[in-house]
Each structure stands twice: as structure tokens, then as C-alpha cells.
Amino acid sequence: MAKSKNFLAKPEASYYLVLIAVTALTSLGLLMVLSASAVRSLHETGNSFSIVGRQAFFLILALMIGFLSMKLRANLWEKIAPLSLLASCAFLLLPQLPGLGKSVNGNTNWISIAGFTIQPSEFAKMGFIIWCAARLLKHDQRIAQGIKSNIWISLTPGFLLVEALIYAGKDLGTAVVVALIFG
Structure with missing residues (x-):
């Protein structure tokens, strides 16, 4: 014991x-x-x-x-954070392209590549988390310097963009998970 x-x-x-x-x-x-x-x-x-x-x-x-x-070093994650959000949005657009997206039960949220079915929203969740972490770090740095900062104003545009693209694929489950990550 x-x-x-x-x-x-x-x-x-x-x-x-x-x-x-x-x-x-x-x-x-x-x-x-x-x-x-x-x-x-x-x-x-x-x-x-x-x-x-x-x-x-x-x-x-x-x-x-x-x-x-x-x-990978932490500062590299901070540098790639904006790119991760942009890549997430690009991946979320792929299933909406004619001939590339695959629909299952009304959700157009998958793409088929080389015999594998991939759901880009899974990568988008990770990209969104990386971006949010970088924004939170920047917020903490501003607070430490005595600068007023509102984290919700900083995170909301990225959240709304990712949510809108997920809703375009009609995937309520992933939209709820991203909302839980956000809030």
C-alpha cells in the first residue's frame, strides 16, 4: 500500500x-x-x-x-497551427467535390482513396485542436505582458469556419464533438 x-x-x-x-x-x-x-x-x-x-x-x-x-518541438507546433486550420478546412471541402465525396445515410463526409475510405473531419478535429492550442498560448503570452485579451473572440472565427464546413457534409456527430472541443 x-x-x-x-x-x-x-x-x-x-x-x-x-x-x-x-x-x-x-x-x-x-x-x-x-x-x-x-x-x-x-x-x-x-x-x-x-x-x-x-x-x-x-x-x-x-x-x-x-x-x-x-x-516535434513545441515552437514548431505553434508555427504550423495556422496551416493546420487551413489544411483542415481544405480537407473538409474535399468530400463536397463532385466525384470525390462518398455519401453514407445522407452524410457526404467521406472520400475513397486507394481502396480506403477516409473521413477528413477526423483530421480536421486534430487541426482545430492544434490551432486552438496555439491561440491559447498566444492569449497566455498577452496576459503575461499585461495586454487585455479575449480568448473567445480569438477562437470563435476558426470554430465557426470548421463547424460550417462540417455542417456542409451533414455530419451532426462530428459537429457536436468539435463544439465540445471548443467550449
Whole structure:
């Protein structure tokens, strides 16, 4: 008991606790995908692991991208923040282009590239988060210098732009997630 109290008192304990929680939830998610898709996957491809295998591939890809992005310096993230918002908006426009967008249940929010279906709004969420983080940093710097700054005025135009483009694809779920990120 004393060892666990000592561990939890350390500053890095929260990182390990988050890592444990994310690992457990990701593993559970892959298990649920396998459970829900094994029969369909076997029927469609002859391999009951094809769908979960594809999910595992994307998990490994995401881990590699996450590791590489972790190695980038903080000032580089600040420099690319405006570009990340512009790229997010450009990605959100792609499904609206004739012949490129794919509609599912009335949502035109996907594009098909090389046999993969990609939802640009997932990249837009990350771009929006990077942009918001840079704006928050600039806000803190202004406050530290004694300059009045209103963070909501700074963030609202980017939020409205991203939301409008998401609404163009009729994706209410992603619009709600972006609104939760914003507020």
C-alpha cells in the first residue's frame, strides 16, 4: 500500500495512469470490433480477422504518427497551427467535390482513396485542436505582458469556419464533438 501511495505522489504518475487507461480502452475496443465483425468478416472475405486486422493496422499507424509528433518541438507546433486550420478546412471541402465525396445515410463526409475510405473531419478535429492550442498560448503570452485579451473572440472565427464546413457534409456527430472541443 505504501508503494502505491509513493507512486501516485510522483509527478509522472498521471502519465502512466493515462497510458494504462488508454491501453486498456484500446484493447477493449479492438476486442469489441473482433466480436462484432468476425462473422461478417468471415462471410465477406473468408477471414474472420480481416476487419479487426485493418483496425489494428490503423492503430499501429496512429501510434507511429503519435510517436513522431511527440518528438516535434513545441515552437514548431505553434508555427504550423495556422496551416493546420487551413489544411483542415481544405480537407473538409474535399468530400463536397463532385466525384470525390462518398455519401453514407445522407452524410457526404467521406472520400475513397486507394481502396480506403477516409473521413477528413477526423483530421480536421486534430487541426482545430492544434490551432486552438496555439491561440491559447498566444492569449497566455498577452496576459503575461499585461495586454487585455479575449480568448473567445480569438477562437470563435476558426470554430465557426470548421463547424460550417462540417455542417456542409451533414455530419451532426462530428459537429457536436468539435463544439465540445471548443467550449
